[in-house]
Amino acid sequence: MNHPTEAKRMNEKNPEPITIVQNVSKIYRQGDRTVNALLEVDLTINEGTFVAVMGASGSGKSTLLHLMSGLTRPSAGTVIVADQDLDKLSDSKLTRFRRERIGLVFQAFNLIPSLNAYDNILFPLYAAGIKQPDTSEVSELADQLGIQDRLTHRPDSLSGGEQQRVAIARSLIANPAIVLADEPTGSLDSVTGQAICKLLRTLCDQQGRTIVVVTHESTVAAWADRVVVLKDGRILKQFEVDECGNALSLSMQYQAAVESEDTVLA
C-alpha cells in the first residue's frame, strides 16, 4: 500500500468552496444546563479536497459534521453547501437537499439488514422516489470499490470492510457535492481501516470527490489534505498534511497544538 502522502494528488487547479461554515454556534439545552457544542466556528471546505476533523471526545466533531450535513440546524451562523444556505430550506426541502447533495458515512455502516448490498446502495434513490434508477451506476461504483461479487449479499454476510465499502457506494450513488464520514474506520481493524482510507483518497484524487472525515486517529488523518483540530467547540488549529509527511509527525503536530493551547489557558 502506498504511503498516504505518495498517494496524494497535487491539486494544482483553483478549487471552489463547496461548504462554507460561517460564525456557527450550536448550543444544546438540557434542563437548566447549556452545552456549547460549537462556538463561532468558521470553516471552508474546497471542492476536491479531503479534510480530517480531529479533537478530543466532546470537542464538537460530530456536531460540526451534523451541521454541515443539515442533520442539525445551528443556534447561530450560516452553513452553505453547494451555494445553498441550509437555513433557507424548510425541513422537508432540507431532507431532500441532504439526500441529493450530501453523502453520509457512519462508523456503524448503518446498512439496512434486510436488503442486499445492491439495494442498500440504491436505497437513497428509492427514498427519493426514483422507482427505476439507473442501475449501471451501481455496477460502476461496485467496480471502483471492489465489491462487484458482494452485491447479492446481505450485510450480515459481509465483512466490516465490505459493509463500509457498500456504505461508501451508497453515499456516492446520488453524486453528492460532498461526502461526510463520522469515524468511518472506527469499527474496523487497522489494516481494513487503512484500505478504506486509501479508497477515500482515491475517490478524491481520481474523481475529485470532496470528503470530510471525523477521526481520532492520526493514521486516518494522514490520508487527508488538511487537518482541522477542534477543542471545546472551537477551531484550535488547521494545518496541511503535507507539512507533516506521515502519521507520526501528524500526531506530534496535533498533540503540540492541543498542549500549547493548554499552556496558554493555564
Ligand SMILES: Nc1ncnc2c1ncn2[C@@H]1O[C@H](COP(=O)(O)OP(=O)(O)OP(=O)(O)O)[C@@H](O)[C@H]1O
Ligand atoms: N443532542 C445533544 N444534546 C445535548 N448535548 C449534546 C448533544 N449532542 C452533543 N452534545 C454535547 O455537545 C458536545 C460536543 O459533542 P460531539 O458529539 O459533537 O463531540 P465529539 O467531538 O464528536 O465527541 P466524540 O469524539 O466523543 O464523539 C459534548 O459535550 C456533547 O455532550
